[in-house]
Amino acid sequence: xxxxxxxxxxxxxGPSINTRLLVAVVASIALLxxxxxxxxxxxxxxxxxxxxxxxxxxxxxxxVLIEQTSNSISSYTALKKENERLREEQLIQQTRxxxxxxxxxxxxxxxxxxxxxxxxxxxxxxxxxxxxxxxxYEHIVQVNKGTRFGVHPQQPVLDANGVVGQVxxxxxxxxxxxxxxxxxHAIPVQVNRNGLxxxxxxxxxxxxxxxxxxxNNADIQPGDLLITSGLGxxxxxxxxxxxxxxxxxxxxxxFASITATPKAMLNRNRELMIVWSxxxxxxxxxxxxxxxxxxxxxxxx
Amino acid sequence: xxxxxxFGRIILTIVLAMCLRIAPMPGIMAAINPxxxxxxxxxxxxxxxxxxxxxxxWTFGLLTDVLMGRLFGQHALxxxxxxxxxxxxxxxxxQFPLIQQGLFIFFCLLLSQLLLFWxxxxxxxxxxxxxxxxxxxxxxxxxPLIYTALRFVRLSRRVK
Numbered sequence: 514x515x516x517x518x519x520x521x522x523x524x525x526x527g528p529s530i531n532t533r534l535l536v537a538v539v540a541s542i543a544l545l546x547x548x549x550x551x552x553x554x555x556x557x558x559x560x561x562x563x564x565x566x567x568x569x570x571x572x573x574x575x576x577v578l579i580e581q582t583s584n585s586i587s588s589y590t591a592l593k594k595e596n597e598r599l600r601e602e603q604l605i606q607q608t609r610x611x612x613x614x615x616x617x618x619x620x621x622x623x624x625x626x627x628x629x630x631x632x633x634x635x636x637x638x639x640x641x642x643x644x645x646x647x648x649x650y651e652h653i654v655q656v657n658k659g660t661r662f663g664v665h666p667q668q669p670v671l672d673a674n675g676v677v678g679q680v681x682x683x684x685x686x687x688x689x690x691x692x693x694x695x696x697x698h699a700i701p702v703q704v705n706r707n708g709l710x711x712x713x714x715x716x717x718x719x720x721x722x723x724x725x726x727x728x729n730n731a732d733i734q735p736g737d738l739l740i741t742s743g744l745g746x747x748x749x750x751x752x753x754x755x756x757x758x759x760x761x762x763x764x765x766x767x768f769a770s771i772t773a774t775p776k777a778m779l780n781r782n783r784e785l786m787i788v789w790s791x792x793x794x795x796x797x798x799x800x801x802x803x804x805x806x807x808x809x810x811x812x813x814x
Numbered sequence: 815x816x817x818x819x820x821f822g823r824i825i826l827t828i829v830l831a832m833c834l835r836i837a838p839m840p841g842i843m844a845a846i847n848p849x850x851x852x853x854x855x856x857x858x859x860x861x862x863x864x865x866x867x868x869x870x871x872w873t874f875g876l877l878t879d880v881l882m883g884r885l886f887g888q889h890a891l892x893x894x895x896x897x898x899x900x901x902x903x904x905x906x907x908x909q910f911p912l913i914q915q916g917l918f919i920f921f922c923l924l925l926s927q928l929l930l931f932w933x934x935x936x937x938x939x940x941x942x943x944x945x946x947x948x949x950x951x952x953x954x955x956x957x958p959l960i961y962t963a964l965r966f967v968r969l970s971r972r973v974k
Contacts, residue, residue, distance in 0.1 A: 530867075530868065530898065530901055530902070533867065533868040533869060533898075534868055534894060534895070534898045537868050537869065537871075537872040537890070537891075537894035538891060538894065538895065540872065540887075540890070541872070541875075541887040541888075541890045541891035541894065542887070542891065543887075544876075544886050544887030544890065545885060545886065545887040545888060545891070545933065547886075548885055548886045548887065549885075549937070554886050557886075558880055558886060561876060561877060561880045562880050564877060565832075565877055565880045565881045568829065568832050568833055568836070568881065569836065569881070571833060572833050572836050572837055572838070576838065644838040645836040645837070645838055646836055646837065646838050646839055646844045646847065650845070650942055650943055650945070650946055653883065655883065682883065684880075689883045697938060
């Protein structure tokens with residue numbers, strides 16, 4: 514392996530290798546310490562990401578190509594069948610939505626009677642998962658929308674079935690999403706059947722959440738749907754999170770051991786929805802036009 | 815002028831290593847995917863130590879931090895420490911047979927994983943599965959592959 518090209522090294526100029534190491538180590542530790550306590554480094558990260566994001570998109574390219582080819586070579590009849598099925602589904606959803614609109618209005622009226630303000634209305638942005646692998650022991654995924662689209666940390670992320678997680682960092686062209694199953698993630702939930710409030714903590718396994726803070730005599734049973742409670746302010750209220758699948762009382766401990774399965778298809782979906790909640794509550798005078806449905810999809814590129 | 819061209823090749827191989835690092839893989843393959851960036855940096859530090867220095871390692875470490883979305887500076891710290899070791903020992907290491915080199919690579923990768931583990935635990939203590947340590951072993955096993963491939967690049971393109 515050695516080729517005779519090392520003479521330059523023997524008379525190297527500039528700072529010695531030990532000094533260089535010292536500078537590099539001090540600089541790294543300074544970066545680590547700064548990042549722990551503040552977000553001042555985000556601009557630097559965003560700048561560097563202009564070099565790095567092309568790599569992410571490059572690695573993602575094969576799966577995009579496979580998807581597109583499989584779309585373009587699927588047969589005419591299959592497409593027609595799928596189209597029919599989707600149209601039917603859409604019709605059903607539309608009628609259901611009509612009923613929901615009425616219910617929503619009724620709900621606002623009732624809340625107005627109780628002199629209670631009601632938050633509603635969300636905007637969503639469809640983002641696509643980048644199929645890249647950045648650490649198998651953490652439940653963090655990356656999507657192809659970033660600050661360019663107004664994505665910011667702590668935004669909730671949903672899919673068609675339920676809550677997926679929240680944005681933890683956004684770069685100009687991509688952002689990172691922590692899934693609800695990450696061991697460092699907790700989400701305030703509510704049992705849909707009786708309104709019991711608790712917190713669901715990630716287990717580190719792809720299809721399991723733990724509910725560690727419920728006493729042994731809590732009114733909860735397998736099959737109960739857990740929805741977001743809206744407490745904590747990050748997640749909007751009322752989206753399905755998980756279904757309870759096991760309730761084991763532990764008589765010698767203060768809390769029961771309860772596990773639940775997330776509703777969202779955490780490791781299968783490619784399309785995710787990033788949500789903006791409207792923070793201004795609907796006014797109590799219920800006869801205003803703002804009560805109309807505000808759910809819309811501004812961007813579907 | 816030839817040198818500049820050669821450095822482009824080095825960067826290209828490291829970008830390729832970054833692609834491999836985040837390539838989507840099924841199941842167990844994802845867990846044992848070794849740190850390709852560090853392996854290729856080690857190769858270049860041993861082969862052309864006057865071209866690849868600690869600051870290069872530090873810069874590529876920062877870029878890897880952005881790539882992996884981890885705490886800023888942790889890969890920069892580990893990469894510059896390990897490249898320091900390589901630069902200190904490169905004259906002896908070049909004389910070693912492949913097995914002995916492999917042992918050195920094993921300890922380098924182990925050190926890097928230990929540092930990452932330590933920084934991660936400082937951030938917030940969390941239990942990691944035993945598979946966290948597997949990339950050290952697979953990385954060592956991949957060393958002959960990296961060595962042959964990058965040596966081919968170096969000799970065919972006259973990187974020096």
